[in-house]
Amino acid sequence: MDFSYSDKVNELRRRVSDFMDDYVIPRHRRFVEEAHQGTYTVSFLNDLKALAREEGLWNLFLPHLKEGEPGTRLSTIEYAPLAEIMGQLPWASEVFNCSAPDTGNMELIHMFGTPEQKKRWLEPLLNGDIRSCFAMTEPDVASSDATNVTTVIKRDGDDYVINGRKWFITGAASPNCKVAIVMGKTDLNADIHRQQSMILVPMDTPGMNVVRNISVMNHLSYESHCEIVFKDCRVPASALLGGEGEGFAMAQARLGPGRIHHCMRSIGQAELALKLMVERSLERKTFGKYLHEQGVVQEMIAKSRCEIEQARLLVLKAAWMIDNVGAKGARDEIAMIKVVIPQMQLAVTDRAMQVFGAMGLSPDTPLPDLWTMSRALRIADGPDEVHLRAIAKGQIKAAQKGAHDSGKFFTPPDRASERSIRADQIDF
Ligand SMILES: Cc1cc2nc3c(=O)[nH]c(=O)nc-3n(C[C@H](O)[C@H](O)[C@H](O)COP(=O)(O)OP(=O)(O)OC[C@H]3O[C@@H](n4cnc5c(N)ncnc54)[C@H](O)[C@@H]3O)c2cc1C
Structure with missing residues (x-):
């Protein structure tokens, strides 16, 4: 590589x-x-x-x-x-x-x-010329498991009729947002991973109502994270994206590149937080020393640099894998970056806030925004635990297939020779 x-x-x-x-x-x-x-x-x-x-x-x-x-x-x-x-x-x-979410939607x-x-x-x-949103998550079910979605997309003659409630739909309140890709169920009797479909819904379709922009950590984001209600929302059958029952598989395809883009941006934000931290430590003096002369602050700076470098290498590996074996083959690496990078950004930003003192919590620096975004990213696009579960599953499956031939590394004691050593044979 x-x-x-x-x-x-x-x-x-x-x-x-x-x-x-x-x-x-x-x-x-x-x-x-x-x-x-x-x-x-x-x-x-x-x-x-x-x-x-x-x-x-x-x-x-x-x-x-x-x-x-x-x-x-x-x-x-x-x-x-x-x-x-x-x-x-x-x-x-x-x-x-x-x-x-436009890159993933495109x-x-x-x-x-x-x-x-x-x-x-x-x-x-x-x-x-326009923007878009992606509507999968629902308030009433655990949406980190996409098979749970309850929104119904029902065929009715030449149309589909959508009923359901979505929330945290990024970008939906933007006046430029003209279309939503909505995930719902077209067949409740199909195999659990074949029940879901995606459909393209123009934002001005009657029956689709953006009811509120939800604040995140009491922070009302300019890009908006919205609750949307679909009540008898009717679109022509030609609006179905892919085939009926392909929604789950398409969601997997979308999330790979979407997730890595978030992680790449996060590294840039962590770099910015570290830059601010170091610059602040050069100009602020406590107890007769500049902050950068305090060992504790030096440790914060050094740890942040180490963590950013590690994270970047993992993202580049995941990117290389996507390019060379496809998003499916890079599944483990994509899950790993989705766990590692938001946590790294959160840690680095938190240290930067600490070095800044009260100012780090104020709107006079970008740090509160960066912190809030990294905290949200531990949940958005799937919470850490779901990705950890996926990584563990991969490891366990490989071991079960015998790919981990670790037996040769064990050195069990030689029981026979152990038994042959008796106290009365030892020359004390
Ligand atoms: C800022 C922001 C923007 C978002 N933008 C969008 C968007 O544009 N479109 C969209 O559709 N959604 C969006 N989301 C929603 C996000 O994708 C979901 O919140 C996420 O998938 C988790 O679903 P949930 O909130 O229903 O949590 P749940 O599924 O209820 O999970 C709750 C918690 O349970 C735990 N958990 C879940 N599964 C496991 C497991 N297997 N093992 C152990 N613990 C587990 C985790 O700690 C998890 O946080 C956004 C969220 C945020 C915060």
Whole structure:
């Protein structure tokens, strides 16, 4: 495995960094002001998007783009360092049309959409003209087990009728969000993994109501995490994404790349937290010493650097696996990064807050946002425990197949010779 950055990637890293420095980071304060006033699509976003597209820094994430589709066709491993740079600010990825949940949704429609669905939804998404959301989680059932979803998608003549309630649906309150990919059940009698289907629902469909934007840790996110009620919501049968009963398998396909993108962005955010921590330690003095001269603070800095490096290598390995053996073959690595990276980011951000003192908890630094996002990520896209369970299952299955031939490492005592040693034979 080779994780070194090619010349092409280094050039793109430089260009994305320059773009961030020149246009994105200087607007962060204004972004926060506008977003806190409840303006979800801030006034300057479209201008920045147009500029990024003009500079060719657009749709950097999708390796399998077809002829004529806008984007760079980078592999997953090439995209990783760029996602890290964009990920530093929670809103920056959208400038380059690389933000969640759109990237996962675009991949999904790209893989499974009909030509008509691609024309209607994929094209405007790839062009950054609209946004989308993905609606799977429900308040009434444990949704970390996707077989539990209870939303019903019932065939009625040439239509499907949807009834159910979803929540924590990221992006649904954005005025630019025009379509939801909704997961529900089309056949309650099928095999447990064949009951689910996905359907494309325009946000203005009668019977689909976004009832609230739910705050996360009492933090009302500008991107929104919404509760949506579907009551006799009717869409034409042609809106079904993939076939009936394929929803579960498609959800698995979507979550692989989606999860690694989140982890790449998290590494960028952890880097930012560490940078802030070190800079603060250089300027703040307590008990006659700068903070960076205190051993405890040095340990916090060093541990953070070690953990970020470990995490990045694991993400690059997962990216390499996705590129070389596919998301299915990289299942274990994807589960591992989904556990390791949010916990790493949480730990690093927490240390940075500690070094900052009270200011680290205030809105005057990005740290509370970074902390909240990493805490949420331990649950969003599947909680840690579910991924740990998947990793353990893989290990156990391999051992059961005999792949772990560890017997040769045991050295049982030689009982026969043990018995032959008796006290009366020993020369004391
Ligand atoms: C900020 C944010 C954004 C989100 N965005 C979206 C979105 O856009 N679309 C969407 O559909 N969903 C979204 N979600 C929802 C998220 O994916 C779910 O919350 C997650 O899958 C867990 O489902 P649940 O909340 O129903 O928890 P449950 O399934 O009820 O699980 C609760 C807890 O049980 C424990 N647990 C579960 N299974 C096991 C196990 N096998 N072994 C041991 N312990 C276990 C875990 O600790 C888990 O946290 C988002 C969530 C957050 C916080």
